Amino acid sequence: MALVDSGHQVSSDDLHERFPDKPSATGAAFGGLFARLARQGRIVERGWVRSRRPEARGRRVVLWGAP
Numbered sequence: 519m520a521l522v523d524s525g526h527q528v529s530s531d532d533l534h535e536r537f538p539d540k541p542s543a544t545g546a547a548f549g550g551l552f553a554r555l556a557r558q559g560r561i562v563e564r565g566w567v568r569s570r571r572p573e574a575r576g577r578r579v580v581l582w583g584a585p
Contacts, residue, residue: 525584526583527565527582528561528582528583529567529569529582530545530548531574533548533551534548564581564583565581566578567581
């Protein structure tokens, strides 16, 4: 939240880089985290970018930012 609060945009790729130890379980958990924060009004969708992770095979991920 500190990155978002400081004006930066965040994607699931950023969390995967920070917590690389359990890649198979993190996708759903990160999605749930972003959804919960969005429902609480703490973050909003800012756009889409291509994922930087090779295993994502170029799919797009949401960029989240401060409301």
